[in-house]
Amino acid sequence: MSTMDQTHPLHPFDAILLVSFGGPEKPDEVVDFLVNVTKGSGIPRERLAQVGEHYYLFGGRSPINDQNKALMAALEGELATRGAELPIAWGNRNWYPFIDEALQDLASGGHRRILVLTTSAYPSYSGCRSYRESLAEGLESTGVELELVRIGNYGLDEGFVEANAQAVQQSLVQQPGSRLVFVTHSIPTDMDERSGPVDARGAYTRWHQEVAARVAGRVGAEDFDLVFCSRSGRPGQPWLEPDVNDHLESLASQGVDRVVLSPIGFVSDHMEVIYDLDTQARETCERLGIAMVRAATAGIDPSFVTALVDRMVARAQQVRLGDVLGAPDGCGGAGCCPNARRPETAAVD
Template sequence: MTESYDALLLLSFGGPEGPDDVMPFLRNVVRGRGVPDERLATVAEHYHHFGGVSPINGQNRELLAAIRADFAANGLELPVYWGNRNWNPYLADTLRQMREDGIRRTLVFVTSAYCSYSSCQQYKEDLAKAHAEIGPGGPETVVLRRFFNHPGFIEPHVDAVRGAYASLLPARRAKARLVFTAHSIPSRMDAQAGPGGHLYSRQLREAARLVAEEAAPNAQWDLVWQSRSGPPHVPWLEPDVNDHLQAIVADGVTDVVISPIGFVSDHLEVLWDLDNEAKDTAYKLGLGFARAATPGVDRRFVEMVRELVLERTSGSEPRALGTFGAGPDACTESCTVALLGR
């Protein structure tokens, strides 16, 4: 299908850019959930560990510049805007600017590769809220498809895993365990996602399999979870990465390669939960530890954004690895059920 659009919107989560931003940002993230400031203060310390600055906004600025440069180099005359859900530049402000610039129809690239309520449907809800806030005349927004199995996402992860293995002592590489991590979500949310359920975890397991088969075909690998939040009585996907490291040491594993397959860039949850907490756990257990990079502004990842745009604007053939095929154009309420009463 060939369709006409006059812009691309880079839509991301957002993050604080100074100590005074941290608590207001966290209140934005949990707005409407009744989370007290006392609980947020614990998470706030993670940001203060890095001077109150989340790296995600800087990473999105780099991605924005890389996409614009790639579009220009390949003759794709499409302006690229950037908006966030939870911090400046706020999504509503970006849509308002697009309206003032005469943008009438825009594609939206969400910086999340997988289908779940929080990583997909919630972005659509935020788009609707932003439209309601700015009133009539805002640009029509069409979200690009999920890209968990696109070569432009998988191949950078493959090279990153290979690089992490290369950083281990040569005599210990062959027996190192490969551990993929992703953001945990409530178990009920995952169970109710998609036809047959568990769409989020199935997509992640497929992406992990694709990377493992190319990067370390003889390695044993696992998919585990990180960054759990929410009340303790609500079950979330397990095991946690730190618990898993303890379990594999008991099995005799001496080295581990951690690949944050659930993420597109090294934002705070990667730096804190893996480079700080998981690395510290590994050190205490005597595990050799290597953490693979995320795609960031890898050339192939940036080119993937252009390919996703051309699928909609010029009908180019979608590319996807493995057996899942090209992901849905956008998550729907039927495949991403929110957790009620959280």
């Protein structure tokens, strides 16, 4: 896009950067990938090899990379229908292509103002600020001169809620009378308490509760639960509970014999979905005699893709009106989701 094309819906941006977690493509990449994920924790490689066993169940390959490629293709299609085509680059925090590589490629291609989309819908340190820190680190390490402007957190956006509601409705048609159980990634309770802007902490749990309530309302479910998966970290450190498997035990004791698990905390079928839910939770259900259907993630549902592009267009308009550094809708800006261990760590606003 020419910098003079002021009629472009995404003016003044000249490229989009999709930022994601990353994942291994083959078995001999698993441990090195986990080294990146756990950087600074001191976990020995031998222990990481054990931690990575669930990757080996799927050929040592994470599904996340293919899903990011599918999302980019879907975004390109939606942008094209609006006459809003822009190049889309892709960079990961923990595996190839890394963020710094994407930034270098963008700069080499002559791009200067970049609209950033992260594949994490909710505010928290791990899901938001850590990516902002990685972007700042990438700018510092590469020395490139790029202006990065984020579209913000989008978990409460109508299109994301609608995509999850449609997936749940399809699952309930498949298995009527099921208890509706929403699932997201557990995080330390103190991280949840610090999530969100200064005047509205606890946003991680609060946003999930709102999404769950809105989805349940659309499908006519009066009873539903919000539970958590993928707990890690030190055994004595409090994390958000209940764990999905513990909750299934509780439901079985209450006579519940069928459930729909809806992974509203994930934008696509990450490893936490295909292992923690499709594998572990399903095994728990089979042992307990509970029939289980797992609802689809938002993925590339048209409602979700449309919502992302809507947010891009709105962010571009905000910048055109002069609010270059103002926080995007749904994000608390500089004070949001602080780094409790190293508060001085630089982060893209």
